[in-house]
Amino acid sequence: MTNPAGFIPAFRDRKVLVIGDAILDVYEKGRTEKLCREAPVPVVRLQERAFSCGGAANTAVNTAALGGEVSFLGVLGADREGDKLLDALAAQGVDTRSVIRTKHRRTITKTRVCASSSILVRVDEGDTAPIDRECAAELVDSIRRRIDKYDVVILSDYNYGLFSEEVLNDLKVLFASGAPPLVVDAKHPDRFRGLKPAAVKPNYEEAVNLLQVPALVREPRVEQIMKLGDDLLEKTGSALVAATLDVDGAILFERGAPPYLVSCLPQPDRHTIGAGDSFVGALALAIATGAPPRAAARLAAAAAAVVIRKDGTGICTAEELSAYFRGHTKRVTTIDALMNIVCELRQENRRIVFTNGCFDILHRGHVEFLRQARSLGDTLIVALNSDESIRAIKGKGRPVNALEDRIEVLAGLQAVDLLIRFDGESPSELLRAVRPDVFAKGGTYSVDSLPEAELVRSLGGDVEIVPFRSTLTTSRLIERIQHPAGIPAVARNDRQAL
Numbered sequence: 001m002t003n004p005a006g007f008i009p010a011f012r013d014r015k016v017l018v019i020g021d022a023i024l025d026v027y028e029k030g031r032t033e034k035l036c037r038e039a040p041v042p043v044v045r046l047q048e049r050a051f052s053c054g055g056a057a058n059t060a061v062n063t064a065a066l067g068g069e070v071s072f073l074g075v076l077g078a079d080r081e082g083d084k085l086l087d088a089l090a091a092q093g094v095d096t097r098s099v100i101r102t103k104h105r106r107t108i109t110k111t112r113v114c115a116s117s118s119i120l121v122r123v124d125e126g127d128t129a130p131i132d133r134e135c136a137a138e139l140v141d142s143i144r145r146r147i148d149k150y151d152v153v154i155l156s157d158y159n160y161g162l163f164s165e166e167v168l169n170d171l172k173v174l175f176a177s178g179a180p181p182l183v184v185d186a187k188h189p190d191r192f193r194g195l196k197p198a199a200v201k202p203n204y205e206e207a208v209n210l211l212q213v214p215a216l217v218r219e220p221r222v223e224q225i226m227k228l229g230d231d232l233l234e235k236t237g238s239a240l241v242a243a244t245l246d247v248d249g250a251i252l253f254e255r256g257a258p259p260y261l262v263s264c265l266p267q268p269d270r271h272t273i274g275a276g277d278s279f280v281g282a283l284a285l286a287i288a289t290g291a292p293p294r295a296a297a298r299l300a301a302a303a304a305a306v307v308i309r310k311d312g313t314g315i316c317t318a319e320e321l322s323a324y325f326r327g328h329t330k331r332v333t334t335i336d337a338l339m340n341i342v343c344e345l346r347q348e349n350r351r352i353v354f355t356n357g358c359f360d361i362l363h364r365g366h367v368e369f370l371r372q373a374r375s376l377g378d379t380l381i382v383a384l385n386s387d388e389s390i391r392a393i394k395g396k397g398r399p400v401n402a403l404e405d406r407i408e409v410l411a412g413l414q415a416v417d418l419l420i421r422f423d424g425e426s427p428s429e430l431l432r433a434v435r436p437d438v439f440a441k442g443g444t445y446s447v448d449s450l451p452e453a454e455l456v457r458s459l460g461g462d463v464e465i466v467p468f469r470s471t472l473t474t475s476r477l478i479e480r481i482q483h484p485a486g487i488p489a490v491a492r493n494d495r496q497a498l
Contacts, residue, residue: 004298005325008318010289011067015149016281018063019139020056020156022074022099023126024085026111027052032120044115051084053092054110056156058274059185061092063154063281066303067318068288071095071150073142075135075162077126081107098142102135108160130164140170150180152288154280155197157186171195183284184238185276193237198287199296200238201280207243210235221245222261229253240293242300244279247308252297260294262301278303278316330411332420335433338381341418342434351377354436354461356427358385360399362409365442372466373440374415381418381434382410383427393425428455435459443467 027050032042053061056074064070072094076082078101085107089096108126112119131139139162147153153175157163163171163186172194175182181198189200190210204225208215211231216224225243232241233253241253252260282303286296302324306316319337323330332338345352353376359366374380384406390399399406403421410416422430431439431452439456445465447453453463 003325004286004291004295004302005322007286007289007291007295007299008067008322008325011285011318012069014068014151014285014288016063016068016070016152016154016284016288017073017143017146017150018056018060018070018094018154018156019073019143019162020059020154021108021158021160021162022057022072022076022085023054023158023160024057024081024088024107024109025052025054026050026109027114028111029114032115042115042120044113044120051088053085053088055108055158055160057085057089057094059154059156059277059280060089060094062274062277062303062315063284064093065315065317066278066281066285066321068281068285069095071098071146073098073100073139075100075102075105075131075139077101077105077107078103079107081109081126098146100135100138100142102132104132105135128160130161131167133166136164136166136170140167140174143171144174147174147180152180152198152284153182154284155182155184155186155192155195156280157184157188157191159187163191168192168194181284181287183280183287184236185280189236189238193235195237197236197238199240199242199283200232200236201242201244201276201283201300202232202236203244203276204246207232222248222251225251226259226261229259240296242279242283242297244276244304246275250279250297250301250304252293254293257293260297262297274314275304275307278307278314282316282321330416330419331407332418335420335430338418338420338430339433345379350379351438352434352436353377353380353438353440354383354427354431354434355380355440356383356385356422356430357442358390358394358399359406359410360390360394360401362406367413367415369440369442369466370410370413370415373438373464374417376438376440376464376466379417380415381420381436382416383420383422383430384410386421386423389423389425426451428452431455431459436461438462438464440464440466 028046029048030044030046032044034043036043060070060072072089076085076099082101086096106126111123113121175195178196182195184192184197184200186192187206189202204221207225211228233255242250244250249261249263279300283296283300286299303316303321306320306324307314317337319333353373355373387399387403407419410419439461441450443465447463447465456463
């Protein structure tokens, strides 16, 4: 079977248009210590107000995080909430220049009041009636003028009024040729049947509602949906249907092929907010790169699995998706990506250990040191000197092994959790970002001679010098290779001549 991970680098070159119902999610967080006198409800002392993307806007954000070049098209009110939503989209790298603003419509907003990590109440505001004819005409005209620029289009319909019958009739004409491919994520996916989508993604509730079959609570849902593939393909008019079943994974239905179940690692204690949006984004990008259907489904399910492991509203980056297919190791290419992982580790109360070095020719001394360093905490981050920095420190002829080779070798060690490169002699920039609980170095150092010791302590971390149990070093190993014991120099030169 085709390796799905091979398609991930091409995500970055794909242009994606996301059209749909945008929602501004507002989180008002505080603490509560008493009940209200007027009613038996808690009084929340507000401490923080945060804004994020919801609905189709979250689909756009998730698709951009996977590497796509994403534009968003929707209708927002000419109000403060619309401004906040546009700011949130732009902050995540989504192009919002096509968004339509109107004074005749209020931006859809969902405000959650939270205390002690619990949602006490949700307040919904905004207009969800069908958009007026003027907005509908402007929306369709905008799609018509831009559609040829995109490799794939995602329609994200929450039944909040954007896809009126007038809009749907016009879209049937625009997508009649099937280019670019269309991926539909809709509350009522049968409404888009006439658009002949390349793929449709109903969740379990949407699938059973569409087919008017009972929703199961305790019985296995996989077996139920597995038998309904032909009906789902017929009802949606789609070439592919990917029915998502939360922690039960997803089932891919393709005309003329048997159903294909893609499993997902169960995470029963986690919220799954954003998992469906990551699934849709990855599925659309995979289709745009020409991935076979089963590879596309595996990519989509993997993106959702990454998000399921996170608390709250999560996203999956292209880097995290690649790591998933490498066995959840280990390479991180940017400080921003590393910090996303570190934030998750902090939420899980993980004790983070950090070390750095060249690790040019891996030997017993390295393995023993890394094993001991890992025992000082729950997660070991290893920062590797770049090839250029090693040459500056060690001189000509080093490193013997290039960075990519050193990363692959270290990734095979159970003790190593995360790997990241750095330039220069010191990893100070990474230390400031990570703020490790422990900074571990080998026994050739002392705390007083370690340049980073003062920095680590100022950041609240400890410095641990791990004694070497082996006398073997990379320099001695290279010397042994260059000058094997018991072989005269002339003989060595003769052998080299051979």
